Amino acid sequence: IMNKTFCPRVNFSFEHRFLPPVYILVFIIGLVANGWGLKSLLHNWKKLKIINIFVLNLGLADILYLLTLPFLMVYYFMGSKWIFGDAFCKITRFCFNLNLYGSIGFLTCISVNRYLAIVHPVRVMGRLTRTHSVAISIAVWLLVSVQSLPDMFYTKTFGNRTGKCYDTTHKIYVEDYLKYRLGWTLTGFCVPFLIILGCYGHIAVVLWTMRRTDNVQKQRSLKLLFILILLFSVCYIPYHVFTNLNLWSRVLLKQGLCREWSNRVYIAHQISRGLVCLNSALNPLVYLHGNEAIPAQLRQLLQQVRQTFSRLSLSNSGSVPVSQTADEVQQESSF
Numbered sequence: 001i002m003n004k005t006f007c008p009r010v011n012f013s014f015e016h017r018f019l020p021p022v023y024i025l026v027f028i029i030g031l032v033a034n035g036w037g038l039k040s041l042l043h044n045w046k047k048l049k050i051i052n053i054f055v056l057n058l059g060l061a062d063i064l065y066l067l068t069l070p071f072l073m074v075y076y077f078m079g080s081k082w083i084f085g086d087a088f089c090k091i092t093r094f095c096f097n098l099n100l101y102g103s104i105g106f107l108t109c110i111s112v113n114r115y116l117a118i119v120h121p122v123r124v125m126g127r128l129t130r131t132h133s134v135a136i137s138i139a140v141w142l143l144v145s146v147q148s149l150p151d152m153f154y155t156k157t158f159g160n161r162t163g164k165c166y167d168t169t170h171k172i173y174v175e176d177y178l179k180y181r182l183g184w185t186l187t188g189f190c191v192p193f194l195i196i197l198g199c200y201g202h203i204a205v206v207l208w209t210m211r212r213t214d215n216v217q218k219q220r221s222l223k224l225l226f227i228l229i230l231l232f233s234v235c236y237i238p239y240h241v242f243t244n245l246n247l248w249s250r251v252l253l254k255q256g257l258c259r260e261w262s263n264r265v266y267i268a269h270q271i272s273r274g275l276v277c278l279n280s281a282l283n284p285l286v287y288l289h290g291n292e293a294i295p296a297q298l299r300q301l302l303q304q305v306r307q308t309f310s311r312l313s314l315s316n317s318g319s320v321p322v323s324q325t326a327d328e329v330q331q332e333s334s335f
Contacts, residue, residue: 011263012080015270020076022274027069030280034062037287051113053133055286057140058106062280065099068092069277075165082165086157089165093156096167096277097148098141101188103279104236105140107228108192109133110286114224115199118217119206147188150180167273168247171254178247185240193232200225227285239276242269 038059041052048056071092075082082089113133116124154169154177164170169177200221207218246269249262 011267014267015273016076016079018270019274020073022277023069023073023076026277026281027066027073030062030066030284033281033284033287034059034066037284038063040287048130050128050130050133051110053130053137054106054109054113057137058103058110058283058286061099061102061106062283065095065277065280068095080164082157082163084165089156090152092165093167094148094152097151098144099280100236100239100276101144101147102140103231103283104189104192105144106137107231107286108195109136109140110224111196111199111228114221115203118203118221144188147184151184154180168243171250174247174250174254178244178251181244181247185244189236189240193236196228196232200228223288224286227282230285231279231282235276235279235282238268238272242272245269 038056041048041056041059068091071084071088084092113128116128154173156166156169158164158166158170168174168181203221207221242265245265249259249265252259253262
């Protein structure tokens with residue numbers, strides 16, 4: 001047993017330098033990408049497929065979290081001083097958890113839907129309706145809320161008017177919180193992750209060993225698999241590993257047991273917190289998979305942007321076209 005005075009000093013200033021720029025980047029990209037993706041889905045509301053209802057809920061979970069980021073930016077820019085009150089601190093952290101576990105839940109639903117479409121196209125897919133997918137979405141929201149609700153009963157703030165707003169809890173309750181967090185990791189992350197792995201394992205067997213030659217389904221499955229690998233390897237796996245390791249190092253520190261890796265784990269935990277919020281900027285990639293019209297709309301938007309810039313450059317150089325065609329006028333008004 002080592003004395004606390006010889007414990008390595010934890011670099012608490014790291015989060016103040018690292019998290020705000022990440023939050024600013026995620027806020028801008030996430031809001032634009034999710035806003036545009038949701039607009040495209042809602043534009044074709046009557047033609048909305050079962051899988052797109054899950055994608056729509058994924059986008060709503062992202063928007064919910066993105067709207068809390070400006071308050072967290074202020075918090076970290078001020079050197080971890082929370083000025084918005086205890087209740088709003090809990091709401092902000094609750095929105096993060098809803099986004100995180102809601103995203104994992106809806107990605108699981110999308111994967112199961114893709115699995116059923118490929119492995120059991122006749123037996124199951126014909127019986128699934130949009131009403132079923134709406135009911136499943138409501139069930140996911142309820143399940144994620146029940147999992148996240150106990151987190152709100154742990155102390156989140158410390159200090160008087162300008163204190164801490166913990167993403168976990170105060171050190172007094174850290175042992176209990178670690179037990180709760182491990183259970184939450186098992187039900188909210190490990191079980192969905194195993195379901196997704198099982199779905200794609202079976203899909204791989206069906207597509208490649210049973211000689212099915214549907215190239216469109218193969219491409220769609222590969223695209224979604226790539227997006228899921230990216231999300232889980234960058235956002236979800238590091239966060240759950242280092243959050244629990246950091247809580248464990250805090251428990252050891254409270255017991256007077258020091259580990260030389262505690263500072264490195266703390267920094268890795270802060271990096272994983274930055275990476276996990278990237279899911280709100282990366283989730284819109286699922287829109288590209290779920291809606292065939294979106295890539296075409298993206299190309300059209302880029303073309304309109306290029307035309308606008310070319311007109312601006314012409315006007316700046318002084319050689320402004322005297323008249324515009326009707327198509328150009330219509331394009332400008334729609335843009």
